[in-house]
Amino acid sequence: MKITKYSTYIVPPRWLFLKIETDEGIVGWGEPVIEGKAHTVQAAVSELMDFLIGKDPLRIEDHWQVMYRSGFYRGGPILMSAIAGIDQALWDIKGKAFNAPVHQLLGGACRDSMRVYSWIGGDRPTDVGLAALEKQKAGFTAIKMNATEELQYIDSYSKVDQVVERVAAIRTATGPDFGIGVDFHGRVHKPMAKILAKALEPYRLMFIEEPVLPENNEALREIANHTSTPIATGERMFSRWDFKSLLQDGYVDIIQPDLSHAGGITECKKIFAMAEAYDVAVAPHCPLGPIALAACLQVDATAHNAVIQEQSLGIHYNAGNDLLDYIVDPGVFSYDDGFVKIPQGPGLGITVNEEYVIKMALESPHRWRNPVWRHQDGSVAEW
Numbered sequence: 446m447k448i449t450k451y452s453t454y455i456v457p458p459r460w461l462f463l464k465i466e467t468d469e470g471i472v473g474w475g476e477p478v479i480e481g482k483a484h485t486v487q488a489a490v491s492e493l494m495d496f497l498i499g500k501d502p503l504r505i506e507d508h509w510q511v512m513y514r515s516g517f518y519r520g521g522p523i524l525m526s527a528i529a530g531i532d533q534a535l536w537d538i539k540g541k542a543f544n545a546p547v548h549q550l551l552g553g554a555c556r557d558s559m560r561v562y563s564w565i566g567g568d569r570p571t572d573v574g575l576a577a578l579e580k581q582k583a584g585f586t587a588i589k590m591n592a593t594e595e596l597q598y599i600d601s602y603s604k605v606d607q608v609v610e611r612v613a614a615i616r617t618a619t620g621p622d623f624g625i626g627v628d629f630h631g632r633v634h635k636p637m638a639k640i641l642a643k644a645l646e647p648y649r650l651m652f653i654e655e656p657v658l659p660e661n662n663e664a665l666r667e668i669a670n671h672t673s674t675p676i677a678t679g680e681r682m683f684s685r686w687d688f689k690s691l692l693q694d695g696y697v698d699i700i701q702p703d704l705s706h707a708g709g710i711t712e713c714k715k716i717f718a719m720a721e722a723y724d725v726a727v728a729p730h731c732p733l734g735p736i737a738l739a740a741c742l743q744v745d746a747t748a749h750n751a752v753i754q755e756q757s758l759g760i761h762y763n764a765g766n767d768l769l770d771y772i773v774d775p776g777v778f779s780y781d782d783g784f785v786k787i788p789q790g791p792g793l794g795i796t797v798n799e800e801y802v803i804k805m806a807l808e809s810p811h812r813w814r815n816p817v818w819r820h821q822d823g824s825v826a827e828w
């Protein structure tokens with residue numbers, strides 16, 4: 446079998462899909478994207494595909510090594526997202542070629558279904574009490590919300606109180622066993638992060654996420670010393686090499702690599718295994734489309750330490766398209782009591798609605814850019 450062709454599709458709300466074709470008629474789909482930089486990743490995909498056209502799609506490990514090592518410059522969000530989407534598409538092809546779901550090819554499932562959580566409140570954390578209750582009624586056992594829109598290095602305690610009030614409202618609305626993740630979203634700096642972490646401790650959270658930006662991961666030590674709440678991070682870390690010191694240092698409890706940002710199925714399977722050796726859980730990040738979610742579930746199925754999966758079913762951003770719009774078999778992601786069954790179809794286990802993808806790419810190709818938010822004094826706030 447040989448790779449003959451590829452196509453990329455910029456689709457709303459913020460995504461990029463990739464289709465790779467072969468001379469045997471088998472096609473694979475991937476989702477190589479980083480939000481706000483879809484066009485940049487698209488360009489990186491086209492550069493990397495020059496190495497793959499005419500090659501055997503089944504030699505995934507070798508292709509991964511070529512894409513990662515042969516370019517001299519390596520790592521980072523753009524290159525690793527491009528590799529990720531290509532890698533997903535190659536695994537999709539391999540699964541279809543052997544008529545097996547990807548998880549079978551990775552060693553087989555060690556769980557039947559995966560607990561999932563839904564994001565509430567969109568980019569801005571408003572009215573989350575009600576939103577959490579709606580998700581609970583819809584069958585979810587866990588949600589995640591953003592803690593705050595912005596917080597300065599040193600800021601008022603009333604902003605801390607507002608976060609606590611929102612979390613308390615969710616806890617009251619949903620009861621003691623409901624999973625609550627609070628995403629600091631890298632919007633909080635070290636001086637306030639420890640205050641906020643400590644203030645949230647009584648609410649028995651599932652985790653606090655990105656308490657500081659990943660480039661400040663050395664601050665996790667102090668934050669971990671201020672709270673017993675599990676600490677999660679990793680959506681902006683892109684390879685085993687990014688994760689190794691985080692794991693060695695020992696202050697993280699849950700890592701959140703993204704199957705569309707961190708080198709794909711091939712790399713994330715290895716990252717999950719590294720974490721297992723440190724007794725660290727995995728909760729893969731995925732505010733993306735159906736191909737990314739399917740890739741996550743295929744690896745989750747095979748990883749003992751995968752505990753919960755983020756997913757964007759039900760209009761993650763409170764605007765635009767839902768991931769189910771892009772597949773012809775939306776039932777594949779139906780959840781029961783907060784769990785999604787592992788997709789069993791060949792490859793990634795979903796059937797992309799190609800006609801709809803092409804239509805959306807033609808009619809509404811997005812140019813989604815991250816909003817620019819500012820603090821009261823006019824200085825830029827982390828989005």
Ligand SMILES: O=C(O)[C@@H](O)[C@H](O)[C@H](O)CO
Nearest residue numbers: 480564628630680730732
């Ligand atoms: O953990 C999450 O899902 C968030 O940090 C999103 O990745 C971010 O808001 C961009 O969509």
Ligand SMILES: [Mg+2]
Nearest residue numbers: 628630654680
């Ligand atoms: Mg996050």
